[in-house]
Amino acid sequence: xxxxxxxxxxxxxxxxxxxxxxxxxxxxxxxxxxxxxxxxxxxxxxxxxxxxxxxxxxxxxxxxxxxxxxxxxxxxxxxxxxxxxxxxxxxxxxxxxxxxxxxxxxxxxxxxxxxxxxxxxxxxxxxxxxxxxxxxxxxxxxxxxxxxxxxxxxxxxxxxxxxxxxxxxxxxxxxxxxxxxxxxxxxxxxxxxxxxxxxxxxxxxxxxxxxxxxxxxxxxxxxxxxxxxxxxxxxxxxxxxxxxxxxxxxxxxxxxxxxxxxxxxxxxxxxxxxxxxxxxxxxxxxxxxxxxxxxxxxxxxxxxxxxxxxxxxxxxxxxxxxxxxxxxxxxxxxxxxxxxxxxxxxxxxxxxxxxxxxxxxxxxxxxxxxxxxxxxxxxxxxxxxxxxxxxxxxxxxxxxxxxx
Numbered sequence: 001x002x003x004x005x006x007x008x009x010x011x012x013x014x015x016x017x018x019x020x021x022x023x024x025x026x027x028x029x030x031x032x033x034x035x036x037x038x039x040x041x042x043x044x045x046x047x048x049x050x051x052x053x054x055x056x057x058x059x060x061x062x063x064x065x066x067x068x069x070x071x072x073x074x075x076x077x078x079x080x081x082x083x084x085x086x087x088x089x090x091x092x093x094x095x096x097x098x099x100x101x102x103x104x105x106x107x108x109x110x111x112x113x114x115x116x117x118x119x120x121x122x123x124x125x126x127x128x129x130x131x132x133x134x135x136x137x138x139x140x141x142x143x144x145x146x147x148x149x150x151x152x153x154x155x156x157x158x159x160x161x162x163x164x165x166x167x168x169x170x171x172x173x174x175x176x177x178x179x180x181x182x183x184x185x186x187x188x189x190x191x192x193x194x195x196x197x198x199x200x201x202x203x204x205x206x207x208x209x210x211x212x213x214x215x216x217x218x219x220x221x222x223x224x225x226x227x228x229x230x231x232x233x234x235x236x237x238x239x240x241x242x243x244x245x246x247x248x249x250x251x252x253x254x255x256x257x258x259x260x261x262x263x264x265x266x267x268x269x270x271x272x273x274x275x276x277x278x279x280x281x282x283x284x285x286x287x288x289x290x291x292x293x294x295x296x297x298x299x300x301x302x303x304x305x306x307x308x309x310x311x312x313x314x315x316x317x318x319x320x321x322x323x324x325x326x327x328x329x330x331x332x333x334x335x336x337x338x339x340x341x342x343x344x345x346x347x348x349x350x351x352x353x354x355x356x357x358x359x360x361x362x363x364x365x366x367x368x369x370x371x372x373x374x375x376x377x378x379x380x381x382x383x384x385x386x387x388x389x390x391x392x393x394x395x396x397x398x399x400x401x402x403x404x
Contacts (some may be wrong), residue, residue: 003079015016015125022028028059028079031395031396031398031399032192032239032395032396032399033190033313034087034089034190034191034192034239034397034398035085035184035187035190035191036089036104036106036183036187036189036190036191036192037080037083037084037089037092037105037106037107037192037193037194038106038107038108038127038133038191038193038194038237039080039092039107039108039109039110039194039195039196040109040110040111040126040130040133040193040194040195040196040197040228041080041105041109041110041114041194041195041196041197042110042111042112042113042114042115042122042196042197042199042200042297043073043110043111043112043114043368043369044075044078044079044110044196044246044370045078045079045080045108045110045115045194045196045368046071046072046078046094046108046110046111046114047071047072047078047080047081047091047092047093047094047097047108047110048071048072048093048094048096048097048108048313049071049095049097049108049109049110049111049112049124050071050096050111050112050113050122050124051069051071051094051097051112051294052071052094052096052097052098052099053096053111053124056069057069057070057071057072057342057343058074058342058343059342060075060331060341060342060355061073061074061331061341061342062074062075062076062101063075063076063355063359064076064220064359064360064371064372065077065372069092070222071097073112073341073362073365073368073369074365074369074370074371074372074375075330075331075359075365075371075372076359076371076372077372077375077376079196079243079375079378079379079382080092080108080110080194080196080373081375082375082376082379082380082383083194083241083379083383083394086379086383086393086394086395087192087394087395089105089106090102090105092106092107092108093107093108094107094110094111095107095108095109095132095133095136096111096124101181101182102138102180102181103140103181103182104180104182106183106191107133107136107183109124109129109130109132109133110129110196110197111119111124111129112281113200114126114129114197115197115198115200115201115204116197116201116221116222116224116225116228117201117220117221117224120200120201120204121200121204122200126197126224126228127224127227128229128251129228130228130231130232132386133232134231134234134235136183136218137183137188137235137236138310140182140183140185141183142183143182144179144182144183144184145183145185147179148179148364153183155289164293179351184244188236188237189237189238190238190239191237191239192225192239192240192241192394192397192398193232193237193239193240193241194240194241194242194243195225195229195240195241195243196243196305197225198221198225198245198280198284199245199246199248201217201221202214202245202248202273202276202277202280204251205217205246206248206273211272211273211276211290214276215276217280218276218280218283218287220277220285221280222280222283222284222287225284225287226287226291227288229291229295229298229300230291230294230295233254233295233298235365236296238297238298238299238398239298239299239301239397239398239400240299240300240301240395241301241397242284242288242300242301242302242303243305244276244280244281244284244285244302244303244304244305244306244380245280245281245284245305245306246277246305246306246309246310247269247274247306247309247310247313248270248273248274248276248277249265249269249270249271249272249273249274249277249312250267250268250269250274250309250310251269251364251368252319252328252329252364252367252368252369253329253336253367253368254273255268255269256327256334256335256367257271257328257334258270258273267310267313267314268325268327269310269313270362271390274313278306278307281304281306284302285302287388288300288302299397299398299399299400300400301388301389301390301392301394301397301400302388302389303382303387303388303389304387304388304389305378305382305387307387308378308381308382308386308387309370309378310379311381312363312374312377313363316363318323321360321361321373321377322361322362322363322373322374323361323362323363328362328363328364329362329363329364329365329367330355330356330359330362330364330366330371331353331355331356331359331365331366332353332366332367333352333353334367335352337352339352339353340353340366341353341355341365341366359371359372359373359385360372360373361373362374382394
């Protein structure tokens with residue numbers, strides 16, 4: 001191959017990395033063609049943030065699907081992973097993780113323990129996550145533009161000069177590779193912005209105040225949430241997929257620490273906590289309706305996670321795929337001894353903390369987080385729009401009407 005052909009080959013390679021990937025993935029990403037997902041949330045959708053920033057998540061987390069810990073508080077995939085699969089996009093890399101990450105098709109700002117307001121379990125509250133996104137958008141846009149300009153200079157250089165050596169090829173190669181891991185500036189306004197956060201605002205409140213005080217704090221929590229959405233809108237975000245909070249009173253952790261039989265519903269869940277969750281969701285829906293009117297180009301889909309998760313718990317008693325006892329979970333222990341998933345302790349000759357043999361039979365993985373089997377069941381029920389307002393599947397979320 002002569003030098004002219006070789007230079008043209010490298011020119012095509014670089015141009016292809018800059019432009020061709022957008023077309024390929026855009027055509028394959030579903031009806032809306034979302035090129036990326038940007039997620040904000042807590043451990044229900046954290047794919048490695050808290051594990052990278054603070055404490056690495058240990059085995060047996062990840063054993064069912066990944067075969068090793070993947071930064072998720074689960075034996076396998078989370079609902080955000082099933083959303084990515086539905087949109088034919090890669091699983092999201094955590095923004096806080098610098099090892100083996102690619103942000104070409106989005107980033108995950110969710111971290112375990114996060115809340116909407118500051119002052120909860122984690123320093124990475126929603127305001128911090130939005131600030132991280134704004135910085136991410138600014139830096140990646142600048143880097144992409146500089147790399148593209150550098151690539152164009154090298155292409156012109158290689159086409160007009162006859163000298164060709166290994167050093168030049170190496171420079172071209174080094175220039176081409178990073179671009180394919182960087183978000184495209186023009187795609188931030190075309191991406192899907194997903195939210196699964198708010199559970200920890202309520203849970204932290206239950207531990208440090210009364211249920212009445214938790215209920216009274218809901219308007220302020222949701223004002224903070226709406227401010228975050230509006231900040232993202234100012235940054236060009238247009239398509240929002242918002243999960244409401246699940247039935248906290250049905251988490252095994254909540255049930256085991258609230259033993260009053262008078263405060264149980266027919267499914268064995270803590271009634272008072274679920275009542276507060278429903279009030280949170282009622283006010284969230286009202287606030288989202290206001291945001292639709294306030295943000296003229298926003299398309300907002302509200303997903304009723306509470307109803308679908310409660311449906312799963314009630315159906316567990318009538319179908320054979322899950323165990324019938326909602327207090328059961330697979331990893332860790334709250335039965336007299338608090339042992340986190342991934343740890344084991346021997347007390348009076350008894351080993352606590354061993355994982356169950358078949359996580360696919362459990363709704364709860366560790367008493368707080370759902371198993372992959374449960375996440376899959378939930379995803380199958382929400383991604384087609386059955387629990388959405390407006391009732392749109394996730395790959396058609398861009399079609400939500402402003403006044404829906």
